[in-house]
Amino acid sequence: MKFSENWLRQHVPTTATRDELAATLTAIGLEVEELTPLGESLEGVVVAHILSAEKHPEADRLQVCQVDTGAGAVQIVCGAPNARPGLKAPLAMVGANLPGGIAIKAARLRGVESAGMLCSAKELGVDPDASGLLELPADAVPGTPLAQFLGLPDATIELKLTPNRADCFSVRGIAFDVAAALGSQVQALDIPAVPAQVESTRTVSLQAGERVPRFVGRVVEGVDATVATPAWMAERLRRSGVRPISFLVDVTQYVMLELGQPMHAFDLDTLQAGVVVRPGRAGEGLKLLDGRTITLDDDFLVVSDGDGARPVALGGIMGGYDTRVTDTTRNVFLEAAHWIPSAIIGRSRRLGLHTDAGHRFERGVDPELPRIAIEHATRLILDIAGGAAGPVIEAVLPEHLVPAQPIVLRRARLARVLGMTVADAEVERILRALGLAVATTGEGWQVTPPSRRFDLAIEEDLIEEIARIHGYDAVPTTLPTGAARLVAPSEGRVEESTARRHLASRDFLEAVNYAFVDADLLSRWSMTDRAVPLANPLSAELGMMRTALLPGLVAALGRNLARQQSRVRLFELGNVFAAVDGRAPLETPRIAAAACGDVAGEQWSGKSRPIGFHDLKGDLDSLAALAAATLEYRPSSPAWAHPGRSADVLRDGQPIGWIGQLHPRLQRALDLDAEVVAFELDLEALLRRDLRRATSLSRYPSVRRDLAFVVPEATSWAAVSASVRAAAGPSLRDLVLFDRYVGKGVETGFKSLAMGLILQEESRTLTDREVDSAVAQVVAGLEREHGAAIRS
Known part of the structure; x- marks a missing residue:
């Protein structure tokens, strides 16, 4: 998640410095992966208006521009390809010091005087784009300090989020954690409902069951789609890693980054009849916003029009090409829906896609956000692009929207798990700052998490919240008081x-x-x-x-x-x-x-x-x-x-x-x-190992008898060995195969196996008769069971 520091501070006022803010984020589990300061040294850089741009008499790639600085006109030699009359762009005046140590002085370029430098975004340190001058909106007033106009200085902060913190894929979601950690409060979300001014609606039918339990839409008529995205919105998008495209698209991106609810804007005039949310149909195609045509099956979800006949968007992932908003769009249908994670997980990867919407829905989005997002986007559109809004359309399957369940947090359990006592007032402050509803009980608290925190389900989840916000460094380090119990490895198993x-x-x-x-x-x-x-x-x-x-x-x-x-x-x-x-x-x-x-x-x-x-x-x-x-x-x-x-x-x-x-x-x-x-x-x-038992070594001599048998080639040594051990009886201590022979003197299809039988008793010396008897039994057993014969 990448966002603007100033945008975050708008939601959660704090006096913490930038370094303190970054350290706090990392300490509470929202690891800061990258922090990039923006616009740190922009004194002397102002908004300028290019009045004229003529070719340099001595250089093909340079232009001589007359530039209005708000306090008069100056002459600037510029090599940017997009320098043109009427353009508003940043101008570094003589004496300015740009990021990177660039000092601006009066200069003479190929014989022509230049009193400053028109700047690209990269030269100002606000964006990596160096392809041309940073183009400012037409309503920018010449002479306005650029830092004031762009809301600088600022910083982009990129977090490395764990999969369970889906609520932090928005600026407002992060604000709750910051407020809890820094002892502040999140600013109230003031998004009043926009009253309907026209009667235009679209019927919405949900046919995907629990996979899409809520769908909210709204018609906005008479929109000026050509209006430029305001500088403040465009800059927040850029600093969040999103390139501004057009106002109607940028509004949906802005709301998603601020609140966490992905949205989509359709060109209303390209939609037919009602809207149906349904599973895809095997073999039907859909052309996506990126120009690719995909083939669907019933594992995908789609938004369709014409009472379900034509898919116009891939549910929770990307909109369709044929119904996209363009500069000619005048009437818009806004959509914000709740797609459950299991309905989206893996679908993007199957198509080789990665979208911000899919990334969020795979991890989970607050089911109560769609209506708030629609109201927020509507107000922004009306304020900036004009138009008239219709009534909010909401289709919902309440049986599939399970409300958050209260969780009991016991004071004794909290102290036992953390190994320390946290004051009741501090526990309640942390939980309330995180947006949780808290009721005091005799043993502790009953806590109800907000709908955006579906990662909180059991008592241990709340204890984790207390620990990370109170501070892991505040958990005391204590050595074990008792001796560790040593467990001997089992003798019944090899490690x-x-x-x-x-x-x-x-x-x-x-x-x-x-x-x-x-x-x-x-x-x-x-x-x-x-x-x-x-x-x-x-x-x-x-x-x-x-x-x-x-x-x-x-x-x-x-x-x-x-x-x-x-x-x-x-x-x-x-x-x-x-x-x-x-x-x-x-x-x-x-x-x-x-x-x-x-x-x-x-x-x-x-x-x-x-x-x-x-x-x-x-x-x-x-x-x-x-x-x-x-x-x-x-x-x-x-x-x-x-x-x-x-x-x-x-x-x-x-x-x-x-x-x-x-x-x-x-x-x-x-x-x-x-x-x-x-x-x-x-x-x-x-x-697996049988327990070994100690036995005494025999004091009496062993006897060895070597035998060679001819057996069929297909007879295995394992079978021969088993027969010998069974026939020889308990006196056999060991059996050794010391030769295998085929060739001259042995019939084709047979082999000779030479083995040594080692016999011994523990309580006496074996007699020749006992040894001869054991050997005879072996010979008889092999002849009977394997057709073996003593090799002559």
Whole structure:
């Protein structure tokens, strides 16, 4: 929000200096992002009238002007392209010192005397425009000090507002906060009703239900649309970042900036019959004020005429081109409506638009403002452009306008939350200065917020208001009086920080990605099932909540590859989201990793090779070992995975994730030049840890027996291992696979697995008979369950 300092002071008188005002605004949560002083050094600058302008005899781009200063005529050499007879413009007299240190002296330019300088807005420090002389209204009196005529000195103040303070998108809304903080009072809003002088009206029908519960309009006939915008209004608009266009347009902008209610002015003679506010119809078009034609659907709201046949404005965002006001307009239809935020949010972005009206309606506008705004705009038009006003037309759906509800503020609760006591008189002063209705009760106060403060709904909201206006610096700093309770980490779960450190020790770097991704990216991964779309995305590329970590993580890996990083190893911990019918999206913590390039960094001691499935599997197994977990791997082939090089990951027989290489087709779609291996698992299932119990070490020797079996190629080691452990019995302490062989001596379609069985008892030494019996059971079990045979 950008506004003029002098305009604000008109609404809230205060003796605070400019610096004190800016500091106060920031202290109460309305952060001053930029403050630009205007017209600080304009002594000796007056309004001047150019009487004549003739070409300079020695320079093509210069003119010799005779200028009336109000105290006589002087000669000025000027190079501005818009210098012409009859123009009123600022003149810096000899001896003046302009902003920037420019001292004005009598000069001789190409042999012609010049007694001053005609000025642009930039040279005066009132506007960045340097294209020509600052053109003043025709009624400006020569000799009038420019500072007096333009209401200078002044300053433009730009605030960085938080989304909940929609009421501060107006000068008057800001004034209430300033008054409360500086111990002042906001000037009463004196906008008397303008009596109807003609009978002209338009019927208004509301057909959008709760989305537009109020619409106010008024006909003003016989307006002079060619009248110039008064200097005081034009300057306030400029200092608020709005370029004046024409009087009828400027009036609606002025009222919006002052009160916070967006408005629109239609050329009445271009409207047909009645006005209907309704949802858009699929396929119908509307040409907007900026000249673009858009195609509507029922998600948009429109103002239409001809009893609803033709859309003439995009509700809450922008007016239509065909019904705009021009210099030929004589009869005007003013409109001010209340559009609820949910009916406007996201619509501008879908069309690539950003308008002041849409910005305000998305955040919320006071539902009681439309009639006040209409009266204010009507009075300004009649006073400046003439005409005759018709009666105010108001269509309202009262059932959709919920009045503000009283909030109970307890004195004890206020003291407890703030950690200090605020005097009752101070509490009441602050609340009343903010425009809230206050009634004293035994325990505190009953407070009713005004309709513009719909951010105030609960007791804590009022406590926040007291804290920020009373001053955060007034809240005492006290140290805790009791010892902090230390909570030991759970032994039943590996800490996430431990998992992070472990992966970092395995040469992975942690990535942090947005929780929302491009819908097209999810489609490429075939991960759109139960995806949650955002109603109001930051951009089209961030329109969906992620259903998995890998799409974003691999995209980050790809960006590193594109920047000549051939070996990339990334991991991420974060939530993924899934839609649930009738409830909030389901959030699930996940852990994922992705890697490409060589398995180890460049070195001299060994030959490099690319990372593969088993390398990443080793990283995952080492991570699972932190939780004393044994993972199982079963071949799988999801849409994004390379057939034959991926597996589902199971713990205790339950699937918890996936590991493998990306499908070549997906890698091409993602423009990845390297083969990528990755895994993604449910974080809680992976980090869950059974409580460990201490056991004594056996004092008796262990026995090792090495066996080699020939099994079908399709038989997995996981299945063989499970069978061996089941057959060997409780004496088996460990099982090691130390060789896998295919080739000469092994039949095609089979493989040889060589394993070591380590057996041991805690209370005695195993006998040869017991060991031979355990080995025999293993051989029999493998033969029975997998058709395995001892390799000869």
